[in-house]
Amino acid sequence: MLKKAKQERLIWLDIMLTLLTLELMAYFYYGLRALVLGGACVAVSAAAEFISLRLMHRRFSADDLTCTSDALIIALMLPTVIDYKIAAIGCVFAVVVAKNIFGGRLNMIFSPAAAAYVFMLTSWRNQVLQFTQPHVHTGVLEKATGLVTSASHSFNLTGEMDATDFELLMGNFSGPAGAVSILLLAVAALILILRGDISGGAFIGTVTGTVILSYLVPMSGRIADSVKYPLVTNMVLFAAVYIVSDKRIAPRRHYYAFFYGLFIAMTSYIIVLTTAKENAIVIVALLFTPIALAFKNLEKRIDDLDAQAEAERALKEEQSAEEPAQESSPEDTDEEQIPEADSEEPPLEEEPELSEDQEEEEVTGDEE
């Protein structure tokens, strides 16, 4: 249990480090406001976690600080110029409604960040989907002007993007502060997979699903573009790392996790293709939580059956080890070991009788 808690904290630490790196990149592009938004989300989440746990008569422990990683994910999915109140309501929703009401940290059903994002998307669509251009720094308390739609939005509508490959890698195009830094996200994914912090199967499944469908059903004129752009737009890579591959939600075995990621990616690609819905992968990841739960139940049943089969095998081995000993003992007593048995076990006469009974039982059993 202690090892598990330690592992959980290490995972949280690793994820926080990668998120902080993305937050730094956001600071570079959007200024101090990105950091303030991240800090506000973390503070509100921690406060909401503390208060809701107290209301549920539970203790607030260091492990409960994992809510801060969800808060940073939320902050990085939003435009930096968003109203702080909206971000705060989103964080409270993530902690209270999406997490603690369903049993808290140990019984996660939804990704809290995904649930909060979808809630904010349905409630404040315009604020959530309008961004400033990169390098436009808005003051901490200033109201943003000159807002634009994201590059994902124009890609979904036209199938084209203005940014060069270098700009795409560096995240120099309009979109959510953390979800556009593709190079950093790729590095973060690699580190987190290698350290076992996220589900590698789910991540590979998501990327594979997107690549396969974007090759088979291209959104752009050129195949290379139609494979490249769907991966970097609509928060696909960001969601693949921090939402779909979240170990708390994704199936444990890589095989099942792969298909879980694959289904999410394919469904979200089809939705983007047919409806041009922005960031559909987050919505689909949230809707696919029953599939993750079904996979987890399947894994549990398989584990139980394995354990049962193992126990039965061990029992049979024990029985088969005992049977020759029992079968050999009457013969021994008849022929050779009479003196020893005589010396050690006084009821010598009973043993042959018992063995006869056993033989009779065996015979009747065979006949039956």
Next chain:
Amino acid sequence: MKNKNQSVFDGLLADNTVLSSCMVISPVIICGDTLRNAEALAMAFTAITLLSVLLCSFIPKRLPYAVKIIIYAVISSLIYIPVRMAAQEFFPGIITRIGIYFPLLAVNSLIVVQTEAKFFRMKRLKMIPALLFYVAGFDAVILITAFIRELLAYGTINNRMVDADTLISGLGQPFGGFIFLGLLCGAYRAVRSLFPAEQSTGRE
């Protein structure tokens, strides 16, 4: 005597139709997003349920259960017709917005289930006030829910604008209604558990 009084008032709080028994929740969730909807629903629910249960209480008890339920449904459907006509007079346009949830009130759980399970086991003189409080409990919940949801989701109270800074339009949608009602049920149970009498009855 005290217990008898409590059982009459149960429908209002202790055994609230929506918050405690989680019955008739679909109109509250789907249509209870504005006060006008809630008023129309509350009016229809009150009229249909009160009249239906009162009339149904005269049906002979020795009839088979299945037959009685069919008769209850027929009676409440007949009562629904004038209620709808009245609602169209008082709330023009609202009934169309409410849609299928308005006619569904004619076969709500209070008529179909609770009549046999609860009301018809009481004497008629006791049943009438108990029924009134059950209906009042539902009306109170739908009106309170609609008031809060309308204020937070649309920034209005009974279609009048108020100076609300940040609106949470998700609360006006069915999923927001589910979440809000869930939170309300949780708060209701938490408040109930504060009272020692409720705790002891809960344990029993």
